[in-house]
Amino acid sequence: MLVLGIETSCDETSAAVLADGRRVLSNVVASQADLHARWGGVVPEMASRKHVERVLPVIWQAMDEAGCSLNGIGGIAVTNRPGLIGALLVGVSAAKALGYALRRPTVGVHHLEGHLAALRLACPDAPYPMACLLASGGHTELLYVTSDGAPRSLGRTRDDAAGECFDKCARLLDLPYPGGPHIERLAREGDPRAVAFPRARMENPAEFSFSGLKTAVARFVAADGGATAVADVAASLQEAIVDVLVSRTVTAALSWGCRAVAITGGVAANRALAARLHAAAEAAGLTCATPPVALCTDNAAMVAAAGWKRLSAGDDDMPYLDAFASEAFATAVA
Numbered sequence: 001m002l003v004l005g006i007e008t009s010c011d012e013t014s015a016a017v018l019a020d021g022r023r024v025l026s027n028v029v030a031s032q033a034d035l036h037a038r039w040g041g042v043v044p045e046m047a048s049r050k051h052v053e054r055v056l057p058v059i060w061q062a063m064d065e066a067g068c069s070l071n072g073i074g075g076i077a078v079t080n081r082p083g084l085i086g087a088l089l090v091g092v093s094a095a096k097a098l099g100y101a102l103r104r105p106t107v108g109v110h111h112l113e114g115h116l117a118a119l120r121l122a123c124p125d126a127p128y129p130m131a132c133l134l135a136s137g138g139h140t141e142l143l144y145v146t147s148d149g150a151p152r153s154l155g156r157t158r159d160d161a162a163g164e165c166f167d168k169c170a171r172l173l174d175l176p177y178p179g180g181p182h183i184e185r186l187a188r189e190g191d192p193r194a195v196a197f198p199r200a201r202m203e204n205p206a207e208f209s210f211s212g213l214k215t216a217v218a219r220f221v222a223a224d225g226g227a228t229a230v231a232d233v234a235a236s237l238q239e240a241i242v243d244v245l246v247s248r249t250v251t252a253a254l255s256w257g258c259r260a261v262a263i264t265g266g267v268a269a270n271r272a273l274a275a276r277l278h279a280a281a282e283a284a285g286l287t288c289a290t291p292p293v294a295l296c297t298d299n300a301a302m303v304a305a306a307g308w309k310r311l312s313a314g315d316d317d318m319p320y321l322d323a324f325a326s327e328a329f330a331t332a333v334a
């Protein structure tokens with residue numbers, strides 16, 4: 001079955017065609033990063049309007065690149081929660097219109113379920129159970145993932161997400177939005193030991209806290225007055241984030257008897273993080289699964305992959321499919 005995936009939860013308009021739940025025939029992503037850069041973050045109303053302009057051209061391009069017609073589509077999967085409500089509604093409305101017109105089943109997908117599906121899509125042979133770090137702009141959580149059951153939460157951030165910390169610190173360093181890729185680029189030239197930024201210790205080693213690090217960077221930048229090279233600050237900041245993410249993911253895997261560690265979500269696009277996790281996993285005798293960059297940041301192939309299972313089981317959310325700004329994801333392990 002061919003599944004059309006649609007993703008518009010934040011500032012990426014994306015459409016993809018997936019065959020048999022595992023072959024990505026196309027995965028078109030139109031980023032709005034340039035549009036929001038001057039505001040230092042996503043402006044929800046502007047994001048919705050841009051999605052309205054782009055959603056159909058992006059879908060047509062995905063069909064073109066996959067070499068298939070709308071009639072060949074067996075089902076539609078769309079991110080319907082959580083996210084910016086106006087942005088979500090654009091994708092959901094497009095999916096419902098196509099679902100009605102083509103008389104095809106159409107299902108809503110939780111955005112984080114999509115990020116987990118990206119991992120399964122990219123690393124189908126990774127062994128379970130695994131400790132998976134899901135780190136994006138709005139979310140940082142360690143999950144206990146099995147081959148079939150629902151993911152269980154081992155711990156999440158108490159305050160800022162790792163991506164948010166990258167973005168806000170990048171702003172303090174006068175770098176454009178989104179800051180993560182800029183920090184990574186600069187960090188390649190910098191000394192990660194130049195500035196000793198703090199790592200928050202937590203009672204539950206599967207939890208995180210990044211607000212103190214953000215404050216430490218703000219204080220450092222104000223006191224330093226530009227004396228330290230930006231590349232050194234970026235490298236030290238990245239080191240502080242990567243250090244905590246990698247060590248807690250490996251610790252969680254070992255204490256929960258996992259066979260593998262994994263990362264997914266926008267922050268997983270950071271190749272320094274992926275390389276460090278691979279090295280730490282190898283030292284601990286664990287398999288390591290890290291998706292390629294294109295499947296880490298928001299994209300519709302992951303949404304199609306998440307929806308595929310339900311669609312192939314005959315599920316259909318029509319006609320009541322709706323969008324929701326927030327919804328919990330994994331339940332906590334007792």
Ligand code: KG4
Pocket residue numbers: 010135136137138139162163164166167178179180181184265266267268269270271296297298
């Ligand atoms: O998953 P995603 O694309 O959107 C959300 O669901 O939030 O994640 C976006 C986040 C942003 O905070 C962005 O700065 C971060 O992922 N990010 C990175 C990198 N690429 C994207 N963070 C660090 N290094 C990167 N290379």
Ligand code: ZN
Pocket residue numbers: 111115136137265266297298
């Ligand atoms: Zn995301």
